[in-house]
Structure formats: structure tokens, C-alpha cells
Amino acid sequence: MGKALGLGHAVWCARRLIGNDPFAVMLPYDVIAADKFCLQQMIEAYNETGGNMVAAMEVNPEKSSSYGMLDIDDGQSDGALVKVKVKVKVKVKVKGMVEKPKAEDAPSNLAVIGRYILSPNVLKNLNQLKSGSGGEIQLTNGIAAELTQGSDVYGYRFKGQRFDCGSKSGFLQATVSFGLAREELRDDLLDYLKVILTADRVAH
Numbered sequence: 001m002g003k004a005l006g007l008g009h010a011v012w013c014a015r016r017l018i019g020n021d022p023f024a025v026m027l028p029y030d031v032i033a034a035d036k037f038c039l040q041q042m043i044e045a046y047n048e049t050g051g052n053m054v055a056a057m058e059v060n061p062e063k064s065s066s067y068g069m070l071d072i073d074d075g076q077s078d079g080a081l082v083k084v085k086v087k088v089k090v091k092v093k094v095k096g097m098v099e100k101p102k103a104e105d106a107p108s109n110l111a112v113i114g115r116y117i118l119s120p121n122v123l124k125n126l127n128q129l130k131s132g133s134g135g136e137i138q139l140t141n142g143i144a145a146e147l148t149q150g151s152d153v154y155g156y157r158f159k160g161q162r163f164d165c166g167s168k169s170g171f172l173q174a175t176v177s178f179g180l181a182r183e184e185l186r187d188d189l190l191d192y193l194k195v196i197l198t199a200d201r202v203a204h
Contacts, residue, residue, distance in 0.1 A: 006136025012126040020120050022046075025139070027114025031174050033181070034160025038115050042156050046117045051152030052143055055115035057162060061103040067111035068099045068140035070155045096147040099140040110155055112140060113162055119151060 004010070011025055024039060032038040038055055046053050056070055098107060116139070125145035129137050146153055163177070164170035179189045 006138055008126050008137035008139040008142050011139055012123055015123045018120060018123065023118055025116040029166035030114030031163045031165050032160045033177065038158045038160055041158050042115060042117055045156055049154055051154060052119050052146055053117040053154045053156055055113040055158050056110045056155035057113055058109050059111040061106060061109060064103050064106035065100050068097055069101055069106045069108060070110040071096050071107035072110060096153060097140050097144040099138045122146065
């Protein structure tokens with residue numbers, strides 16, 4: 001069994017299955033409740049834009065160190081769709097996506113969420129990358145490399161509610177939310193929650 005070297009490495013390991021076609025990546029711990037699947041929303045937008053696309057949502061600045069953050073071209077925004085800009089600092093150093101920055105270093109409040117539609121060229125970029133943030137090969141860096149090569153990267157503000165099921169609290173929030181959304185479960189679950197809340201108040 002190989003060593004886990006980050007999301008970028010995991011995606012790169014599927015290169016022979018992907019071949020030369022655009023491909024989607026879905027991270028299972030990012031659960032999104034929506035009337036239309038988040039990836040379906042993105043596919044419809046991608047059919048108009050091409051390039052690369054990542055799901056995006058606004059986060060509080062203090063949480064930016066947990067996400068890849070987007071540097072947005074304010075002049076290239078169209079509703080849900082935002083175009084990531086190439087921001088040159090010095091010569092060849094390009095900053096369009098930043099992996100887990102400190103709050104003061106985040107280029108915006110738009111974070112990358114676990115849905116991607118990517119060009120197969122991203123796999124070539126990953127092949128050339130060294131370890132990044134946390135000693136891992138970051139998918140974000142492979143996507144950011146597209147900017148230096150003249151390819152477009154878009155952030156898509158999806159419609160829906162995202163739950164971070166990589167955390168215990170997020171998993172519980174998702175369980176309660178999806179349970180309440182089910183007609184056959186809602187009443188029993190509500191009654192149980194009321195009992196728990198009442199017992200908690202009595203205990204205090």
C-alpha cells in the first residue's frame with residue numbers, strides 16, 4: 001500500500017483511468033444538500049465555459065487556514081460564476097489559488113469546496129509538483145498551475161447547504177438536517193430532539 005501524500009497525489013494516482021478527458025472530483029466528506037446536485041449545477045456552467053471549475057462558498061476569514069482560497073478577478077464575475085485571476089507578485093510567481101492561508105494572507109473569502117471539474121492537464125501539473133502545505137501534494141497547486149499556462153479556472157458559487165462531515169459536529173448536523181427533511185422521519189426526530197433539549201435545560 002502506498003503512502004498517503006495528499007489529495008493531489010490521490011487524484012494523480014487515477015491518471016491512467018482518466019486519460020485525456022476532463023474529469024470530476026468529489027470529496028465525500030463535503031456533503032451538499034441541494035434541489036439540484038452541486039455537480040450537476042457545475043456541469044451546466046462548465047458546458048458554457050470549459051477550462052477548470054471548482055465549487056466555492058464564502059467562509060469567515062478565520063477559517064481560511066482550513067481551505068484552498070480563491071483570488072477572484074472582480075471584473076470577471078457573472079452571478080454564481082467567478083473567474084480566478086492571475087495575480088503576478090514577481091516575475092513567474094503567480095497567485096490565483098492559495099492552499100490554507102492565514103486569515104491575513106487570504107486573497108478573498110471564497111473557499112474551494114470538494115467538487116471539481118478539471119482538465120487532464122492538471123494531472124501533468126501534479127506530476128511535476130513537490131510537496132506543498134502540510135508536506136502533501138496539493139490538488140489546489142495543480143489547478144493553480146493552469147493559470148500560469150493561460151488556462152481558465154472558475155469558481156462556482158453553488159446553490160445549496162454544505163456540511164463538513166470530516167468533523168464530528170458537521171456529521172451530526174448533516175444527520176439531523178437530512179433526517180428532518182425526510183417526511184417519514186421528521187416527526188419522531190423532532191420529538192426526540194425536544195426531549196433532549198428539555199432534559200438539558202432541566203439538568204442545568
